Amino acid sequence: MKLRKMTSAGMMDCKKALEEAQGDFEKAVGIIREKGKLVAAKRADRETSEGAVKARIDGHKAILVCLGCETDFVSRNSDFQDLANAIADVAIANCPADLEGLKACKMADGYTVAEAVEAQTGKTGEKHVLAYYGIIEAPFVCQYIHTINGKLGALVGFNKSVPEDIAKGIAMQVASMSPVSISAEDCPKEVLDNEMQVAIQKTKDEMVKKAVDAALTKAGINPAHVDSEAHIESNTAKGWLTPEQADKAREIIKTVGEQKAANLPEQMIQNIANGRVQKFLKENTLEEQDYQMSDEKISVKAAIAAADKEAKVVAFKRFSLND
Numbered sequence: 001m002k003l004r005k006m007t008s009a010g011m012m013d014c015k016k017a018l019e020e021a022q023g024d025f026e027k028a029v030g031i032i033r034e035k036g037k038l039v040a041a042k043r044a045d046r047e048t049s050e051g052a053v054k055a056r057i058d059g060h061k062a063i064l065v066c067l068g069c070e071t072d073f074v075s076r077n078s079d080f081q082d083l084a085n086a087i088a089d090v091a092i093a094n095c096p097a098d099l100e101g102l103k104a105c106k107m108a109d110g111y112t113v114a115e116a117v118e119a120q121t122g123k124t125g126e127k128h129v130l131a132y133y134g135i136i137e138a139p140f141v142c143q144y145i146h147t148i149n150g151k152l153g154a155l156v157g158f159n160k161s162v163p164e165d166i167a168k169g170i171a172m173q174v175a176s177m178s179p180v181s182i183s184a185e186d187c188p189k190e191v192l193d194n195e196m197q198v199a200i201q202k203t204k205d206e207m208v209k210k211a212v213d214a215a216l217t218k219a220g221i222n223p224a225h226v227d228s229e230a231h232i233e234s235n236t237a238k239g240w241l242t243p244e245q246a247d248k249a250r251e252i253i254k255t256v257g258e259q260k261a262a263n264l265p266e267q268m269i270q271n272i273a274n275g276r277v278q279k280f281l282k283e284n285t286l287e288e289q290d291y292q293m294s295d296e297k298i299s300v301k302a303a304i305a306a307a308d309k310e311a312k313v314v315a316f317k318r319f320s321l322n323d
Helices: 002-007 011-020 025-042 078-094 099-104 113-124 164-177 189-218 229-237 243-262 266-284 300-307
Strands: 050-058 061-069 128-137 140-145 152-158 313-320
Touching: 011 025, 050 078, 050 140, 050 152, 061 078, 061 140, 061 152, 061 313, 078 099, 078 113, 078 128, 099 113, 099 128, 113 128, 128 152, 128 313, 140 164, 152 164, 164 300, 164 313, 189 243, 189 266, 229 243
Parallel strands: none
Antiparallel strands: 050 061, 061 128, 140 152, 152 313
């Protein structure tokens, strides 16, 4: 029982470790830790899609952590939840800068957080992982943990105190709508660059397809019957296309497609792509998103301003095991 309290390992594991260590508690603790490492190594490639997200607030600081595991059965176990809560307590007490810093923090029993997670793996035989750690600091902070499954959570920091309903509402907005940034101005450059590339390519593809479809229709061929090589072969076999039509369709797709791709209106493409990026920003930056907690169509920015004209979000963190 003493060793079990020290390590949280199962009774039989403690008994075997003490027998192997010939009653030496220090050696027995080491044996249990090594067993945890061995089990963790064996299950390193397993997926951890279950677990628990926890949040803590202390004054102007707040942390969000996630302890992951393989099955819902383990995640609902009290030992697992106790460990997740203990890690969250250690995180808010120490406020390490990053995940690696949290792993190195000491637990109450002398284990580091990383060792405690490893030990839990050894105890259950199921992979455990510290899946996420985030920290924010702001004049006013709030948190939201999705209570149904406990696998989704968010922190939001404001520049000043705001009413409880709007604070909770914005935290729920972050959790449910997963914004990429607070506003368009602070959207990461790599996200914008990627969205622009996608928008440009999509616009080009649509222009080429429109030209090809028009040429196919003019030739008396239904574009929907020849939109892929597999469809051409299938529809020819069904008798919906003659072999001559199939060959004609292939020729039109190749020649018209190449001609149109070589003569696309660059400025028009850029204008359309810019519009698509602006639509992306409206849908994916927090301030511009439609506020989900209102019956009226109102942006998050406007909803906050309605509660307090001087208030604004200055930071947020979000994590979900299901993303």
